[in-house]
Amino acid sequence: MKKYLSLILFAFLLNGCDDGDLTVQEINFDNVTPVSCSEDNTLLYQLKSREAFLLQMPKTGGLVNNPGTYVYDIPTGGNGNYRAIYRAYDGTLVADNICGLIPPSTPKVIEEWIATSGKININVEQRTSERADDGSTKLIGYNYNINFTNITFNISNSKPQTYATYPFGTISSTTSVPASLIFDTPETAYTCTNDTNLKRVYNYSAAFFVMIDNMDPDLLKNEVTLPGQPRTQLVGSTTNKVYYKSVQKETGSFTKNYFCNASFPTVPTIAEDWIGQNGDATKETGMIQVTTTLVGNTYYHSIVLKRVTMLKDKNTFDLPTTFSLGILEVTP
Structure with missing residues (x-):
């Protein structure tokens, strides 16, 4: 009898093991570099095997090509031009799951946290080339360091979760200014x-x-x-x-x-x-x-x-x- 009870208990434990669901206690994308879906940088994301953290901003008023610190409010309720969303999935993710014009049907979202308040803080730094032999320099791009302060997530069937500070990471862009300084007729003004x-x-x-x-x-x-x-x-x-x-x-x-x-x-x-x-x-x-x-x-x-x-x-x-x-x- 004990033998049968042991087999039944073992079968129950097997059925209770991970069946593909992902239980999320907190958002953690440490050492995950954010990536942009397109050159206009309106959708940025961090990606793990089955998790994604998305940051959506408008084309104008998001990543500004001018050194300084820019602060944007996440609208109350989570809808508006500035949105932050965490999602967990039931399978392995690739970039097309985030950036595809028509997202694939799998994997499916099994949990979603929507930011309903907080601030997006973006510190912009100019990247400059090494000084050339002629003494000139070029503007070669920008670094955008992004973090959130007092960000609160609305979670289905759970209490809201707030982070006093949360680092999103740094994304970079490239350019080349000036592209050229060679005149058609260098000797003639x-x-x-x-x-x-x-x-x-x-x-x-x-x-x-x-x-x-x-x-x-x-x-x-x-x-x-x-x-x-x-x-x-x-x-x-x-x-x-x-x-x-x-x-x-x-x-x-x-x-x-x-x-x-x-x-x-x-x-x-x-x-x-x-x-x-x-x-x-x-x-x-x-x-x-x-x-x-x-x-x-x-x-x-x-x-x-x-x-x-x-x-x-x-x-x-x-x-x-x-x-x-x-x-x-x-x-x-």
Whole structure:
């Protein structure tokens, strides 16, 4: 009799073992790197074999390409533009289970926690290239460190669960700004034929341009400079403004007709729009230098930007330490 009772008990224990269900006590994705479903970073996720933690944000107002800390509220009730959801499944997960346009029918969600309050905190850091031999740097991407504070999850058939802090992890993006600094005619700078005061001097390619706008006329005097003594002024916010702009793909290209308008045209579309940081005489940064020679009746103004840093919001990159805008020919 004892033998039969033992067999019955053993069979009962077997039936009570894990049948595929996953019992979740807390969310834990330590050392799991978040991944994005697409380039617009609107759906991020952490993935384990049978668990997923999803973070959905809008395209505008999510991962911002500008250094700083950004805080977003998770809407009460869990519905809105910012959503955090934990799910457990009855089988092994792959990325297509999260990002597929039509999610597979298996595995199935067996448990779901929906964040109903809390804050999403995103700290954005610019990633900059090593300084090149010519002194230039590039913006090569961003790191977005994401964590939650006071996040509360609504759980079916259980009490809500709150985390004072919960690290989601860091996701990175890549870019390359500036993409190029090679002009179509590196030796020749340009001005507008109707610009008798030479206020706007530039060089360009089809994809980008660098310009000095509202240039101080004293820099371009038709007077020969002494050897090793170029005329020098600082980059400024009103006079001697320096721009770097690049074109958005498939919207057109820069031509000479673009530059001589009172304001910049809307076509082609600008992809990157940067302005030179004001110069500092004490640090010898942000300078414009002009060397002038005379050949026959023509003056040749060689224009160089020295140690200029370009700005966009809180982003920066450095032009080469000595960056030639080209030579402007002027025949009085």
